[in-house]
Amino acid sequence: MNTSVKKSVERKLATRTYFALSFIGLGAALLLTFLVLSSFKDILTPQVLLKSNVIAKSVQTTISDALKLGIPFESLVGVEDYLADVLADNPEIDFIQIKNQQGREYVKYRDTRQSAQSNQNVIKDTLTHDSLPTITVGLRKSYVNEKLSVMVGDAIVVSLVAFTVGLEIALFFVVLWIFRPLGTWVAMIEGLKTGRAQKNLSATIAGPFSELVTLTSQYFQSLTSSVKKTTPLTKGNDWYEPKAYDLRLILFLFVFSEELLRSFFPIYVKDIASMHTLIAVDIDIALPIMCYMLFAGLGTVFGGGLVERLGIRNSFKWSVVLSTIGLGGLAFATTVAEVVILRALCALGYAVATVSVQVFMTKTAKTDAERTRGLSTFVGAVTAASLSAAPIGAVIVQLFGTDAAMLFAASLAVLSWFFFNGITIPSFENSAQASAANASLGKNFSAMLKNQKISIILIGNVLSGKLMLAGLLFYLTPLLLLEFQFTQVSIGQFFMFYYVSVTLGNVLLARFVPSARATMPVMVLGALLSGVGVFSLIWFNKPEALAVAIVCLGVGQSAVLTLAPALLLKITRTDLPQVNIAHTLSLVRTVDRIGGILGAAFAAAFSLLIDYRDATVGLGIVVLTLVLVNIGLVLRSNRVK
């Protein structure tokens, strides 16, 4: 009896629960924003009126000073220009009127066309004096609304962040209470069917279906005691077979702990470097980023061998130890050298941890479909952590300071180990194969780099993209936003422009997969877009222009990060069949890290010579120069045709 259920009651229940939670959660967030805005408007309007009163006083003093010189009121020269200047400096003012005791007046409106109807939309504030002219200032009612409208954007950002984090937490409980008991149950049924040896029932089985699992287990025990077993009973075996999603929350927490620093790290290093400069402040800011990229690259390349030698559990344990020391140590660091060393530890920890998680996910997958699901679990957890960590980190910094944020990040890394400890780890089966593969790594790298097409894709797309990412997003963005007078919280939210763009770009690419012929042009376009956005800063020295640059980078990178590895794998399959997939991806990651090092180095060198805005533009020029290498690829494909 195994009828397929298209829309089962369980699925309906899950959908309804999800919608109820989303509807009420988002509804509450929107309602809170609406109520808060109207309440804040009532609080802010008197404060703006106080300012308009100060302006009125200032205008009255200026006019009275002129009158004291003996100039008659009607003959005052330049009043119109003066009032125009005041209006230009104070965007909240709609008009200013100066009236003397005889009823003569000077009036200046912000927009002369609206002067007739503007009376309904202004709050008038009149300053009278016995002997001086009366000043009336019209305050635009819409001014406070304009200022508060930013908060609606905040509500969207926060809803997105909270829902991402909420979803991860919910998924953890879904795995714990639904997937794990059901997985155990299915394994037990399979065991009953095939007459496999009795295994142990994990003590961590919980949730609504645990009762059914226990019941089946009891039956199994009674059966094995009455029936002769076909296979010997082995101890220490759990019915539940580990799955990729078991590590989702663990990976989320670990990546979250690292990404938490994203929005404030350059500002934190700048602060330390300003007090104890190692080389030059701008270079000092780049040093930890470069060191991080270098050690992360080394950790990624050699991480596989390390995991093979130490095992998944030990590798992850040592990664957590390194990351905890690195992140926690940053709270007490006082010199740039200390920061550089601690970031190297963080990078090693991060690289080895992600490699061990990837190995776990590969080992737990039995079929191609499970492998794909494992990969999407990995990407999903990393994206969710990257998306939500920067804004939350910024809030922690604003509330408690960067040191507390570092300690919080370290505690999150420890927490990830706490969850990891309860996971069953699959054993290694093909370590001999892995050792042999590691030995040929250098040979394969050199073979791939000798291939012109591969080199062009790596330099013109992968390296250039990462160069821009590290230089613009990791180095220059926080510093530029600080120059634009952004608060830490706003800087944190700004980072979402990148992650949301990447996510949306990936979704679009997954939905509309480019044809084989279009893959290369779309990838090159992505690389071009990654570098071209920063040129908006030449014409507009505004945060909006930086946002455009970041969005362009995000969209461009979504194309490059998806299509470049696909193209490289295709080329290696046809041109270099002896090179395996793992080595191709390993080369991509290595070049990616080199791009990161170069990005931070270029950003630092430019910042030393020119200001941050020009450094950003300079970075764009470097990226576009590298993207030009793609011409070689186009010429080659034309020649082939």
Added chain:
Amino acid sequence: MLQKIKIISIAIGIIFFLLSLLSALQYFRFQQLLFDITKSRIEVPADALKRDIERSIATGIALHTNAQVPLMLNNVIQNNPIVLSIELTNSGLREREVLWSAGTRPASSQRADQASVSNRRAPPQQSGDTPVFVQHWPIVDPLGLTVAHLAFVSDKSEALNVASKARAELLRLAATLCLVSIALLAPILFFLLGSLDKIVLAAKSVVLGSASDKTTLLNSEVCQLAQNTQDVKNLATTTTRTASPT
């Protein structure tokens, strides 16, 4: 029942997290806006004073010999009670020399001046400290060279009072909405999760070999798994009977 409470509490936790994060970010945004508006109030007299000082420099009067400056500074303080002190300092020297000043500069303003940009530790407010804003303007001569700096220290306590009023209001609204959300979500989830009990009961009866509703059996994946258990169980029992001597 306990399972239902657990699931509902997780959902409530997520709603609580969403509203807390939203409230925190809204508050910081508001505080920044409020501080900007309060600081812009100082900008009006500060710009006027800067213009007057620069005009006097343009006429050829040296800054340190201009006896009008202290009068101008005092005048600004008298007309703007929010301004606590104004200092005109010499530019170019490593140790800034105060040329003219008016009002008394609170000790907390020195700390505000030295505060780091990265906010490594949230600064502890010392008792008796006057919270202040410190704003600087450069004084430029007709050649475009910065010859002095104008520093305004103004009272922040009024802005902080307004901010705390807004925080209280925000907390009240967030708490109310949180309670309303819980009041709405808990019964909805309780009602929805009622079907979970039915599924578990039906599956349990299938595992134990009792008769179960056919529609539930067809529409539930869990019940089908239970049916699988029952089928295997029956098969195993038959095998046992065949194997045992009768």
